Amino acid sequence: AQSVTQPDIHITVSEGASLELRCNYSYGATPYLFWYVQSPGQGLQLLLKYFSGDTLVQGIKGFEAEFKRSQSSFNLRKPSVHWSDAAEYFCAVGAEAAGNKLTFGGGTRVLVKP
Amino acid sequence: EAGVAQSPRYKIIEKRQSVAFWCNPISGHATLYWYQQILGQGPKLLIQFQNNGVVDDSQLPKDRFSAERLKGVDSTLKIQPAKLEDSAVYLCASSLPGVLSYEQYFGPGTRLTVT
Numbered sequence: 001a002q003s004v005t006q007p008d009i010h011i012t013v014s015e016g017a018s019l020e021l022r023c024n025y026s027y028g029a030t031p032y033l034f035w036y037v038q039s040p041g042q043g044l045q046l047l048l049k050y051f052s053g054d055t056l057v058q059g060i061k062g063f064e065a066e067f068k069r070s071q072s073s074f075n076l077r078k079p080s081v082h083w084s085d086a087a088e089y090f091c092a093v094g095a096e097a098a099g100n101k102l103t104f105g106g107g108t109r110v111l112v113k114p
Numbered sequence: 115e116a117g118v119a120q121s122p123r124y125k126i127i128e129k130r131q132s133v134a135f136w137c138n139p140i141s142g143h144a145t146l147y148w149y150q151q152i153l154g155q156g157p158k159l160l161i162q163f164q165n166n167g168v169v170d171d172s173q174l175p176k177d178r179f180s181a182e183r184l185k186g187v188d189s190t191l192k193i194q195p196a197k198l199e200d201s202a203v204y205l206c207a208s209s210l211p212g213v214l215s216y217e218q219y220f221g222p223g224t225r226l227t228v229t
Contacts (some may be wrong), residue, residue, distance in 0.1 A: 004156075008196060032213075032216055032217060033147055036220075041220075041222065042220050043117075043118065043207070043222050044157070044205070044207075044218075044220040045220070045221055046217055046218070049216060049217070051213070056143050078170075090156050092156075096213075100161060100215045100216065101162070102216065102218065104156030104158070105156050106154070106155055107154075107155070109157050
């Protein structure tokens with residue numbers, strides 16, 4: 001069975017500073033990996049996805065993530081955070097062998113200080 | 115393009131009462147999902163439909179939860195009777211089939227409080 005761990009429940013970052021959110025997955029084969037963002041009172045929005053190929057993927061809103069097979073990680077980064085990036089971020093894993101079902105991590109809540 | 119619509123946005127009920135949630139997916143999206151998101155946790159898939167057929171309902175508590183998508187478009191999720199632990203946000207999502215099913219579009223959710 002596939003699983004996802006997001007070790008940080010909360011992260012506070014100053015506006016303009018860089019941000020990195022950690023994600024570790026467990027799956028026997030190469031998974032498909034995703035990051036979703038959930039703003040207060042909103043549904044989840046897909047930020048970026050990794051299926052194969054280049055291990056550094058670019059997403060919307062200036063986010064990027066890097067797949068590291070040796071570490072079973074898919075960390076999300078942004079060089080300079082804006083106040084509007086305050087939200088909850090979810091890493092998710094999917095696989096064809098699992099019926100294309102998404103399994104989400106517990107989420108990391110990001111607070112942005114002015 | 116209209117997004118995924120859900121109603122109601124909020125619902126408060128007493129335990130042992132029943133409740134129903136409605137979802138209208140994005141036009142043309144054959145796949146529809148219902149997720150349960152308990153406070154502080156990630157969404158957990160309850161049921162997945164492909165058109166009007168159930169693909170996966172392995173995590174749906176079938177003794178109290180039911181869902182239908184009769185015409186392959188909108189869907190209803192029902193809880194009867196509700197328990198305190200059902201307090202959560204219920205998210206509906208839709209997608210195109212196949213590998214595109216990972217690009218799921220979520221509605222704003224229904225926040226259920228069971229007292």
